[in-house]
Amino acid sequence: MSASYDIIVIGSGPGGYVTAIRAAQLGFRTAIVEREHLGGICLNWGCIPTKALLRSAEIHHYMERAEDYGLSAGKPGFDMGKIVARSRGVSRQLNAGVGFLLKKNKVDVIWGEATVTRAAVNGKPAAITVKPSQKKAMQPQPPEPKGVSGPGDYEAKHIILATGARPRVLPGQEPDGKLVWTYFEAMVPPELPISLLVIGSGAIGIEFASFYRAFGTEVTVVEVLPQILPVEDAEIAALARKRLEKRGVKFLTGAKVTGLDRKKDSVVATIDDGRAQQKIEVSRVLAAVGVVGNIENLGLEKLGVKTERGCVVTDGLGRTNAPGLYAIGDVAGPPMLAHKAEHEGVLCVEAIKGLPVHAMEKTRIPGCTYCDPQVASVGLTEAKAKEAGYDIRVGRFPFIGNGKAIALGEPEGLVKTIFEKSTGKLLGAHMVGAEVTELIHSFVVAMNLETTEEDLIASVFPHPTLSETIHESVLDAWGRAIHI
Template sequence: MAQWDVAIVGGGPGGYVAAIRAAQLGLKTVLFEKERVGGLCLNWGCIPSKAILKNADVVNAVREGTKWGLRGAEGVSFDFGAAIDRSREVVEKIVGGVELLLRDNGVEVVTGEASLAGQGQVRCGDRQFAARNVVIATGASTRVLPGMEPDGEVVITSREALARREAPQRAVIIGGGPVGVEFAHAWASYGSEVTVVELLPTLLPQEDPEIGRLLKRSFEARGIRCLTGTKVERVERTSAGAAVHVSGGDGEQRVEGDVVLLAVGFVPHTGGLGLEAAGVDTHRGFIEIDGRMRTNVPGIFAVGDVTGKLMLAHVASQQGVLAVEHIAGIERPEPDYVQMPRATFCQPQVGSIGYTEQAAHEAGYTVRTGRFPLTALGKAVAAGHTEGFVKVVVDEPTGQVLGIHMIGHDINDLLGEATMIAVLEATSVEVGFAVHAHPTLPEALKEAALAADGEAIHVVRRRAAPQEGAVTR
């Protein structure tokens, strides 16, 4: 039996990136994937959804055509099926690229469902593989609420939603997190009547509350109904689709839709892996790991959504790299999950990194904040998208930027700089001093940092009144 240095179970962003990095480091690597490499993200998540969201941006631009001097835009029709077709073409191109990279790096890819089969052993079908190290990267799938099991037609998950060739006439989305608000934006762009139901007080409840409140106002101005602080009691199938019974501050309501999308989080794929027999510790189904991605069993690692640390594709990829580098004897700093960038791609987009103001206080920091409205940003005014703001959270004694929180059209283009600010532990003075090209979106970061020190240039300062922006130059 051939001996592998690394066997990786799962070919998503955590698994395939780990496999390529392991091969780069000279480790003999085998990757197991039961479907196609790329996992949920590339095949039925991040990539196809962002392709559809781009189509939605184009649709909205055409709808506003008269604003830009476009004549005849009023009679244009929009084909949602074409958006789905384009998204699948994008998936094929990217997944094909990943398959090429794996071949180019000499990774053996085995198609099938793999499981642990004893110390240093992985079984896939009727074959058994010996490996010095095993990395589990099996990901997660949509959480299903009791009594709301998906049927693929009326009650659906994001996977079915990404295959539908028609936007629903009426959609009820259960969950106001990233998946929920992205589909709300996309479907509403194609004319759907959308209701979002979120149990917690704001949309995107993991983000700064100011951002969730502004996103709700933005959505409602477009006709997207947002029921926050509202509990789903039950889903009743009807001849027209479904009726979702909810209760909240406005009492009990019945919300009807021809489609109900479940977007209430994810559960780990750990069933059938043989974890219990191998003695691997889990908590609420998620595999427990340390800062080197090691489980409690020597030689077994886990990365990505199956760990429950921070369920984002780029976090999984970073974990995968760190795991195989540790196997190869390369030690890097352990990941700081607080300082990982987070992005939501509805419009307006939401991007953040680090502590929210409330979380910083709870962590024991003494903080000050700076906030800069996009109404005061020349680039935003010129582009016709002034809704939103950039907010920085700063440690009072040291001036270190602890968090950056943003909402605005295409605002996630600023996350690259925000990540560097976090990695370099930059201060508000340093960010405010750095010269930013004009007119660009990143100027908003500079001004927000200056605002934290009371030095913002393009903000009107009025006593006993909220700060307002003055358009830059």
């Protein structure tokens, strides 16, 4: 063997590198295997660079509204090349930061593609073989830390899969890099398309719809379900749709794309809503119908590792059915969110260390969509709470009743809270409006502390802030709202 470790993590996305750093902090000799770029999809082609793009769109929108704030700015322009360049620069900065953190924590980096060749059986540690990567890094890597390794055989007492996920591809909607995009191509357009068809209205689809519409692209979103943002509370999703439609985004819900006819520089899409078919011609198509776990070519089949719906099956602490083999993050199943991956990885290595940990409660994982307006939520929707048999109280508070929202020029929004009537238990919280992705954590903390409505009502919220909408929505659930 080239080297032996306590823990080897395969994949350096948010779940992987955080897991490796925490393992090193706990005293484990740790290595991480990466085939392409430190930070994984999230830092390089997902969470972070998309937020940089959306920030440019947000500022452009405010420049268009300068007169509303008593300012003069003229007609704003933009350079898509520079917008994309800024986004890539942000990504490179964080990519380099991950390399620094791994070096600081003495985590060895092994470049290449790993296959698990042995589980931890018969007193032997688990083992992997690393081969040269077939994936070319899409951006420069930071300087290699001292002790970086390459292809070879390695063994470890514990191997943690953190290989993430990739865009789901449906038959007939295969991306070609030019006319039909995944989020990879959508993040680096060579020019602004005149029109864009987005297939799927989850977080990825809606964020890109919001971004492109902000710069003038004609955007149509097709969703097979009757509601956009299907995982969100129906009332919140309806308000988000109304705001997006006001901006000019068109929605076709309860419909599906049944065909894509690719022309020289456009695509003719056939859309069926169950009653009739229509054809629309667009410059580009973005397929945003979710992601699927990267479970291939890892050697899992030979080891008999149980998988389900394209993901590795684990218990609440990342353990698979193969001794010494674990999985965390997207490859371990939904919700496929970076913060879930990070927390899951920390729980996994702390459990390996023997620390007292509890399995993650997935209903307490917040979800955020960074479109305009922003959408954020945690816990049960109103429909799910009723379906679960709860007798509930629902509180609502609109942004129009909040002084800070009005001062910001952002009076359109809503905070909705759901409680169990008999106990005051907080079951769910749902928001749409300015900066709600920065507000949702208050409800996450409250749920983790098993806070009741009494505790939230007794809390003092600073004035004037958007956070006061949280307080008022709780008051409203008990018929005590002041400002509506």
